[in-house]
Amino acid sequence: MFQYNATPQFYLEAGPEFSFLLSAKDKWDGGSDDVKDEFNSFDFGIGLGMGYYFIPNFGINARYVAGFTDIAKDNPTSDTYKDNVFQIGLSYKFGK
Numbered sequence: 375m376f377q378y379n380a381t382p383q384f385y386l387e388a389g390p391e392f393s394f395l396l397s398a399k400d401k402w403d404g405g406s407d408d409v410k411d412e413f414n415s416f417d418f419g420i421g422l423g424m425g426y427y428f429i430p431n432f433g434i435n436a437r438y439v440a441g442f443t444d445i446a447k448d449n450p451t452s453d454t455y456k457d458n459v460f461q462i463g464l465s466y467k468f469g470k
Contacts, residue, residue, distance in 0.1 A: 385424065
């Protein structure tokens with residue numbers, strides 16, 4: 375992610391997001407199936423976010439990632455399935 379420091383405490387960020395599928399399971403009462411082969415193993419998206427440092431090394435951040443890749447493998451319909459993620463986190467800056 376590329377960050378722009380609007381103030382010493384507040385920043386904006388944007389950039390590419392790359393994701394790799396590690397596992398996929400379909401779960402129901404008392405069982406599950408491995409469905410990893412039904413999905414593409416790579417996903418690409420663009421992330422936009424912001425953060426604020428309350429003190430010089432500790433802060434909070436929020437980010438939205440819009441996926442561009444159709445995650446369904448061998449999709450027989452014209453529908454597309456894309457990942458969209460909203461993240462909230464805590465930040466800790468090491469060093470100065």
